[in-house]
Amino acid sequence: MANTDFETVMGLEVHAELSTKTKIFCSCPTEFGAEPNTQVCPICMAMPGTLPVLNEKVVEYAVRAGLATNCTISKDSKNDRKNYFYPDTPRAYQISQYDKPLCEHGYIEIEDDNGNPKRIGITRIHIEDDAGKLNHNEFNGGALVDLNRAGVPLIEIVSEPDLRSVGEVDRYLKKLKSILEYIEVSDCKMQEGSFRADVNVSVKRKSSKEFGTRTEMKNMNSFRAITRAIEYEAGRQIDVIENGGKITQETLRWDDVSGKTFSMRDKEDAQDYRYFPEPDLVAIRLSDEYIENIKKSLPEMPESRRERYINQFKLSEKDAKLLTASKYLSNMFEAAEKICGNGKAVANWLLSDVSRILNEKELEPVAIPFTAENLAKLIELIDKGTISSAIGKKVIEELFENPKDPEEIIKEKGWIQISDEGAIMEVVQKVLNNNPQSIQDYKAGKDRALGFLVGQAMKETKGKANPQMLNKMFLEELNK
Amino acid sequence: MDITSLTVHELMDKLEKNEINSKEIVEAYVKRINEKEKDVQAFVTTLCDDAIEKAIEIDNGSKDNFNIAGIPVGIKDNICTKGIKTTCSSRMLENFISPYNATVVEKLDKAGLINLGKLNMDEFAMGASTEYSYFKETHNPWDLNKVPGGSSGGSAAAVAADLVPWALGSDTGGSIRQPASFCGVVGLKPTYGLVSRYGLVAFASSLDQIGPITKDVKDAAILLNIIAGHDEKDSTSYEAPKKDYTKALKNNVKGLKIGVPKEFFGEGINGEVKKKLEEAIELYKSLGAEIEEISLDIAKYSLATYYIIACAEASSNLGRFDGIRYGYRTEKYSSLKELYRNSRTEGFGKEVKRRIILGTYVLSSGYYDAYYKKAQQVRTLVKKEFDKAFEKYDVLLTPTSPTVAFDIGTRANNPLEMYLADICTVSVNIAGLPAISIPCGVDSENMPIGMQLIGNKFEEDKILNAAYTFEQTYGFREKYKPDFKR
Numbered sequence: 001m002a003n004t005d006f007e008t009v010m011g012l013e014v015h016a017e018l019s020t021k022t023k024i025f026c027s028c029p030t031e032f033g034a035e036p037n038t039q040v041c042p043i044c045m046a047m048p049g050t051l052p053v054l055n056e057k058v059v060e061y062a063v064r065a066g067l068a069t070n071c072t073i074s075k076d077s078k079n080d081r082k083n084y085f086y087p088d089t090p091r092a093y094q095i096s097q098y099d100k101p102l103c104e105h106g107y108i109e110i111e112d113d114n115g116n117p118k119r120i121g122i123t124r125i126h127i128e129d130d131a132g133k134l135n136h137n138e139f140n141g142g143a144l145v146d147l148n149r150a151g152v153p154l155i156e157i158v159s160e161p162d163l164r165s166v167g168e169v170d171r172y173l174k175k176l177k178s179i180l181e182y183i184e185v186s187d188c189k190m191q192e193g194s195f196r197a198d199v200n201v202s203v204k205r206k207s208s209k210e211f212g213t214r215t216e217m218k219n220m221n222s223f224r225a226i227t228r229a230i231e232y233e234a235g236r237q238i239d240v241i242e243n244g245g246k247i248t249q250e251t252l253r254w255d256d257v258s259g260k261t262f263s264m265r266d267k268e269d270a271q272d273y274r275y276f277p278e279p280d281l282v283a284i285r286l287s288d289e290y291i292e293n294i295k296k297s298l299p300e301m302p303e304s305r306r307e308r309y310i311n312q313f314k315l316s317e318k319d320a321k322l323l324t325a326s327k328y329l330s331n332m333f334e335a336a337e338k339i340c341g342n343g344k345a346v347a348n349w350l351l352s353d354v355s356r357i358l359n360e361k362e363l364e365p366v367a368i369p370f371t372a373e374n375l376a377k378l379i380e381l382i383d384k385g386t387i388s389s390a391i392g393k394k395v396i397e398e399l400f401e402n403p404k405d406p407e408e409i410i411k412e413k414g415w416i417q418i419s420d421e422g423a424i425m426e427v428v429q430k431v432l433n434n435n436p437q438s439i440q441d442y443k444a445g446k447d448r449a450l451g452f453l454v455g456q457a458m459k460e461t462k463g464k465a466n467p468q469m470l471n472k473m474f475l476e477e478l479n480k
Numbered sequence: 481m482d483i484t485s486l487t488v489h490e491l492m493d494k495l496e497k498n499e500i501n502s503k504e505i506v507e508a509y510v511k512r513i514n515e516k517e518k519d520v521q522a523f524v525t526t527l528c529d530d531a532i533e534k535a536i537e538i539d540n541g542s543k544d545n546f547n548i549a550g551i552p553v554g555i556k557d558n559i560c561t562k563g564i565k566t567t568c569s570s571r572m573l574e575n576f577i578s579p580y581n582a583t584v585v586e587k588l589d590k591a592g593l594i595n596l597g598k599l600n601m602d603e604f605a606m607g608a609s610t611e612y613s614y615f616k617e618t619h620n621p622w623d624l625n626k627v628p629g630g631s632s633g634g635s636a637a638a639v640a641a642d643l644v645p646w647a648l649g650s651d652t653g654g655s656i657r658q659p660a661s662f663c664g665v666v667g668l669k670p671t672y673g674l675v676s677r678y679g680l681v682a683f684a685s686s687l688d689q690i691g692p693i694t695k696d697v698k699d700a701a702i703l704l705n706i707i708a709g710h711d712e713k714d715s716t717s718y719e720a721p722k723k724d725y726t727k728a729l730k731n732n733v734k735g736l737k738i739g740v741p742k743e744f745f746g747e748g749i750n751g752e753v754k755k756k757l758e759e760a761i762e763l764y765k766s767l768g769a770e771i772e773e774i775s776l777d778i779a780k781y782s783l784a785t786y787y788i789i790a791c792a793e794a795s796s797n798l799g800r801f802d803g804i805r806y807g808y809r810t811e812k813y814s815s816l817k818e819l820y821r822n823s824r825t826e827g828f829g830k831e832v833k834r835r836i837i838l839g840t841y842v843l844s845s846g847y848y849d850a851y852y853k854k855a856q857q858v859r860t861l862v863k864k865e866f867d868k869a870f871e872k873y874d875v876l877l878t879p880t881s882p883t884v885a886f887d888i889g890t891r892a893n894n895p896l897e898m899y900l901a902d903i904c905t906v907s908v909n910i911a912g913l914p915a916i917s918i919p920c921g922v923d924s925e926n927m928p929i930g931m932q933l934i935g936n937k938f939e940e941d942k943i944l945n946a947a948y949t950f951e952q953t954y955g956f957r958e959k960y961k962p963d964f965k966r
Contacts (some may be wrong), residue, residue: 042580046800048573048681049560049582051714083796083843085820092799145804274843276852279685279793281715 006241008234009202009211010169011161014176015154016186017130017194018061023151024129025052025095030153032192036135036146044151046090051280054079058153059102059284061185062127063294065155066103068183068301069122069176075286077102079127079278084271087145088132096128096156098275102284108179110171112164120172121160130154155185161200161211166227173197173223174325178302181327187366196221201230202247203237212237213247217254217261229254233261305330313343322351328365335372340379349375353396361400370403378406390463391415419466421473424457427465428473431456442478450474483508484642488551488699491645495547502535502550502594505645509552509596513643519624519964521616522638524557525565526597534594548702549592554644556635557598558605559690560679561585564595568681569613570603572801572808572827582679583711584648584690591706596644600634603829604798605655605683607631608901611892612831619888620663621962622927626885629659629901635693636663640962646694646703650680652687653786654880654905657917660693661880661930664919664962666947667693668700671938672912673718675704676711682797684790685716687909696957697918697948701725704940720938728941729948734768736946739873741776744904750883756921756929757879760950764877767949774873778865781858782907787899788842788855789910794832795839801827834895859910866911870936875946878904880917880930904932914940918947919956928960 023030026043043050066073080098106122132150134143157176163169177195180186188195202214215233220226232254237247252261300308302324309320324330333350337343354375358365378395381387387395387410394415395406402409410416418424431453432439441449454470483491483505494500510528517523531552538550555561558568560578562585567573581589588595602612610618610633618633620626621641628637632649636659639647649656651669660667668691675690682688692703705726710719740761745754765771803809803823810822828836842851869876881904891898908915913934920931931950935943951957 042578045805047560047579047806048566048568048576048800049558049578049679050580051678053713053715081796083799085799085802087802087804087816090800090805092802093796272845274796274840274845274848276792276796276843276848279716280682 005205006203006234006238007164007206008230009161009204009214010163010230011200011214012159012163012169012172013198013200014157014159014173015130015196015198016065016157016180016188018058018153018155018185019187020055020057020061020153022055022057024055024058024127024153025151028151032189032194034148036144036148039148040150044090045147046092052095052278054281054284055153058127059286060294061153062102062125062155063286063291064183064185064298065157065180066106066125067291067295068179068298069103069106069108069125069157071103071106071122071125073103073286073291074100075288075291076100077284079281079284080275081278082273082275084273086131087143088134088150090132090147090150094128094131095278095281097126101126108172108175110168110175113167118162118168120162120168123158123160125155125157128154128156161202161214166230169199169230170223170227173226178325178327182301183298189364189366190221190223191364193221197226199226199230201233201237203234203241212241213249215247215249215261216251218251218264220254225254225256228256228259229261232259236261302327302330313337313347315343315347319347319351322355323347326365328368332365332368332372332375336376336379339373339376340383342379342383345379345383346375349379349392349396353393357397357400370399374399374403374406381406381410385417385419385466386410387415387417388463388467391417415464417466418461418464419469421469424465424469424473427457427460428470428477431460432477439478450478484512484645486645487695488548488645488702491551492547495550501539503532503539505550506531506535506552506594506596509644513596516621516641516643516964519619520621520637520641520643521618522599522628522634522641522643523554523597524567524569524600524613524615524634527564527595528597531594531596538592538594548706551593552596552644553588553593554596554599554635554638554647555585555588556601556632556647556649558601558650558681558683559585559648560681561595561598564598566598566681567615568604569601569615570828570832571614574614574808576807578679580679583676583713584707585679587707587709588648593706599632599638599644599647602631602633602655603832604681604794605631605650605652605688606794606831606835608654608658608898609886609888609891610634610637610659611888612829614829617888620885621964622664623885623925623965625887625966626927627662627888629662629881629885631655631659632667632693633659633662636660636665636667639663639665639693639695641964646692646699648690648703648707649693650683650688650690651909652683652689652790653909654902656691656693657880657905657915657930657932658901660917661919661928661932662885664922664928664956664960665693665695666697666700666916666918667691668704668916668940668944669908669914670704670708670940671718671914672909673716674720674914674938674940675707676709676714676717678711678713682793684793685797686793687786687790689909697916697944697951698726698729700916701729701944701948718938723941725940725944728945730945731949731952733764733946733949736764736769736875736942737873738764738769738771738946739774739869739876740771741779741869741876741878742773743776743779744878748882748900748903749879752923753879753881753883753929756923757877757931760920760931760954761877763950763953764946767953769946771877772873774869774876776865776869776876776907778858778862779907782862782910783899783903785855785858785862786902786906786910787838788851789859791835791839792843792852793839795836795843798828798832798836803827831895862907863911866907866913866936874935874939874942876934878932878934880904880932884923884925884927884929908932908934913937914943916943916947918951919960920950920954921956922960926960926963926965
C-alpha cells in the first residue's frame with residue numbers, strides 16, 4: 001500500500017526479560033524451558049499470605065538500561081498494582097510502575113531511511129513482572145497454566161511516536177536489542193519471547209500535523225512479523241480513511257498465517273486496570289552514588305567497539321558495523337581472533353558463511369552451536385594448508401550440525417588436504433590419461449582446459465587435493 | 481489448681497519449678513475445650529490430639545528452650561499454618577491447606593509453643609462481630625447471646641473462656657482491640673511493621689498487623705517478644721534491635737503524660753462506657769500521671785478514610801481467589817468469565833463482596849482522585865496530627881469501642897452500624913501506631929468495657945507500662961469473670 005499522501009507514525013513498547021538469576025519478587029530461577037510449574041514457589045504462585053520482595057538486581061539492570069539509553073534515572077520511584085483477571089496472572093494484578101518509572105526522557109540514535117542520524121525518544125523504562133503461560137489445546141480444549149515464567153523480571157521500554165518507516169522500526173529494534181545485549185541485562189532471545197514488542201501504528205496525511213488514531217498490536221516477537229504487520233495495518237488504516245471511515249483506537253492481534261490484523265477485545269471489555277501504589281513494597285530510593293557506580297560499570301558500547309575494530313583489525317566500516325551489531329557475534333569475533341590471530345579471516349567467516357547459515361535457519365547469533373575456539377581452529381587449519389577454504393565451508397556446515405573440534409571433523413570425514421607430491425602426481429596422470437582431448441585443447445591455446453583438468457582432479461579427490469600443487473603439476477606435465 | 485485460669489507467665493513459673501508439665505497443661509485445655517467450646521464456638525479447627533502428642537514430645541525433650549516451651553496457643557484462622565487448614569472463615573478457603581508457615585507461626589514453633597487450634601473470625605477479617613464467619617457464630621463468654629466482637633472474635637472469646645491461654649489475632653481497623661474489649665481481655669495491635677505480615681492472608685496490606693490477645697498485660701509483652709522482629713520476607717517490616725517488652729512493665733506512671741482526645745468521648749459513646757473511662761482517668765491521676773484533654777480533630781474523617789483505603793486494597797488482595805489454583809471453584813461454568821464470576825459469587829460472603837465492590841469502585845478511573853487519592857491525603861494529615869500529639873504526650877487514652885458487646889443478630893444486616901463499631905480504633909491503623917485495649921470495668925449487665933491506650937510508633941513499651949500499671953492497681957481479673965450467661 002504505497003500511498004504517498006500518507007505518513008505512518010509508529011511507537012514501540014518493548015518488553016525485555018532481564019537475565020537475572022532469580023525472579024523479581026521471589027528466589028525462583030528464571031531459566032527458560034523447564035518442565036511446567038517446576039520453577040515456582042508460594043510467592044510466584046500467589047498463595048494466600050505471601051508477599052513480594054523486590055530483587056535489587058532488577059533495579060540495577062533497569063538503571064543500566066536507562067543509562068545506556070540516555071535516560072534520567074529517578075531517585076524516587078515506586079511499584080504499582082495493575083489489576084486484571086487472567087489465569088496466567090495468579091495474583092490478579094501485575095506489579096508494575098505507573099506514574100513514577102525508574103527511567104525517563106531518554107533516546108537512542110539510529111539512521112533514517114536516507115542514512116542520516118535520527119534520535120528516537122525513550123519516554124520511559126519501568127520494571128514489572130512477567131505473567132505465566134497458558135498452554136492451550138493440551139487439556140480437552142481447555143488450557144493448562146504454567147507459572148514458570150510468572151515473576152520473571154521485565155523492563156518495558158516505551159518509545160516516543162518518533163518512528164516513520166518500517167526501516168526505522170527495524171533499525172530501532174535492532175539497536176535497542178544490541179544495547180541490551182551489550183550491557184548484559186537481557187539475552188533478548190526473540191524465539192523464547194524474552195524480547196517482544198507492542199507496536200502502535202497510526203497514519204496521517206503528510207500535510208497534517210496532528211497524529212491519527214492509533215491501534216496497538218501486542219506481543220510481536222519477530223522482526224519479519226513486525227514489518228509485515230505494520231505494512232498491513234498502515235495500509236488498512238489508509239484504506240479506511242480514504243473510504244471516509246474512522247480508525248477506532250483498539251488492540252489488534254496480528255495473525256502471521258493470514259497476514260492480517262484482527263480486533264482482540266470488544267469495547268464492552270475496555271480494561272480499567274485500577275492502578276494504585278503497591279502497599280506490600282516500599283519506595284525505591286536511589287542515591288547519586290548508586291547511579292554513578294552503575295554508570296561507571298557500563299561496558300564498551302557498539303560504537304566504540306566499531307571504531308576499535310577498524311583501527312586494530314583493519315576491518316572495513318561495514319564489516320565492523322555488522323560484527324558489533326550483535327554483542328554475541330562481536331565477542332565471538334574477539335575470542336577467535338585472540339586464538340588464531342587472523343582477525344580478517346574470523347570476520348569473513350562470521351559475516352559470510354556463518355551469517356548465511358543463521359539466516360537460512362532463522363537463528364540469532366546466540367544460537368551458534370560451536371565455540372570461538374572451534375572457529376579459530378578451523379581458520380588455523382586453513383592457514384596451515386591442512387584443509388582448503390572449500391573444505392572449510394563444509395566444516396562450517398558440519399559445525400552447525402555436530403559441533404566439535406574441526407580437526408576431529410576433518411579426520412572423521414577424511415577431508416585432510418592431499419599435499420603429497422606422489423599422490424597428487426598419480427591423480428594428475430590419471431586425469432590426463434582419461435582426457436586426451438583436453439591436452440590437445442590446451443596445446444591449441446585453450447587455457448580453459450587447465451581449469452577443466454584441475455576440476456576433474458578435485459572431483460577425483462573429493463576436493464581434498466591441494467589446488468596450488470595441482471595447478472603447478474598439471475602445468476609442468478602439459479608443458480613437457 | 482485450675483490450670484486454665486492461669487496466665488501464661490503463671491504457667492511459666494510452674495513449668496520452671498517443675499510443678500507442672502506441658503502434657504498436664506495441654507490436657508487441662510483439651511478438657512476445657514470439650515466442656516465449653518459447644519457454648520462459645522471459638523474454633524474453626526481444633527488440634528487437641530496433635531497438641532497432646534507435641535506436649536509429650538516437649539516434656540521428654542531437652543529443656544534447652546527457655547521455660548515457655550510446651551505452652552499452648554490459639555491462632556486466628558487467617559494466619560497460614562503448614563499442613564493445617566487456613567480458612568479465613570470463608571467458604572472460598574474451606575478446604576485450603578497452606579503449603580508454608582507464616583513467619584509468626586515459625587516463631588511460635590521455634591519457641592516451642594503448641595498450636596491448639598485455628599480460631600474463628602469474620603470472613604477475611606471483615607467485620608466487627610464474627611457473625612460474618614461462613615462456618616459459625618462465636619458467642620461472648622460473658623453473655624452467650626452477645627457477639628464477641630470481631631474480626632478476631634474467636635481469638636478473644638477463646639482467651640476469655642480459658643479455651644487457650646493466649647492467642648494471635650490480626651488488626652486492620654480494630655480487629656484485635658475491639659473483640660478484646662468486648663471479651664474483657666487484653667489485645668495489642670503493634671506498630672505497623674513491628675511484626676511480619678508474611679503468611680497473614682492479606683485484607684488491607686497497608687493496615688494489617690498481627691498481635692497478641694492475652695489474659696493480662698505481661699502475657700501480651702511476652703507474646704510480643706516472641707513475634708516481633710524484622711523479616712526479610714516482608715519488605716514493610718521494620719529493622720530494629722530486639723527489645724524485651726517485659727522490661728517495660730514498671731508498675732509506675734508517675735509523670736507519664738496522657739492525652740485524652742475529646743473527640744473520642746462525644747456523641748455515640750455509651751454513657752456507661754464513658755463513665756468507666758472517666759474513672760480510669762481518675763485512677764491514672766491518683767497514680768501520678770499527668771492527664772490533659774486534647775483535640776484530635778482529624779479523627780472524625782478516619783472512619784471514611786479507613787473504609788476507602790481498606791476496601792481498595794482488599795479488592796485487589798482478594799483478586800487471587802479466582803477458582804483457578806486453589807480455593808472454591810464453582811461447578812457451574814462454561815467459560816472463563818463464568819468460572820470467575822460464579823466461583824467468587826458462591827465462594828465469598830455478603831460483607832466481603834460489599835467491600836470488594838466498594839474498593840473496586842474507589843479505584844476506578846474517574847473516581848480514583850475523588851476517593852482513593854483523597855483518602856491517602858487525609859491519611860497523611862491523620863499521621864501528622866498524631867505526630868503533633870506525641871510531641872507533647874506519651875500516651876493517648878480513649879475508649880476501645882463506643883459500646884459494650886451487642887446482641888447477636890442486631891447489626892449483621894446493618895453494615896453502617898457495624899462499621900461504627902470501629903470508630904475508636906481505625907485512626908490508629910491509618911497512622912500505623914501501636915495501641916492496646918485493656919478492660920477497665922464492667923457495665924450494669926456485667927459486660928466488660930475496654931480502654932484503649934495509643935502510643936507513638938515503636939513505643940510499645942510506654943503503652944504496655946501504662947496498661948500494666950492500671951491493671952495492677954485496678955485488678956480487673958480478680959474482680960470480674962465471664963459467667964457464660966445464657
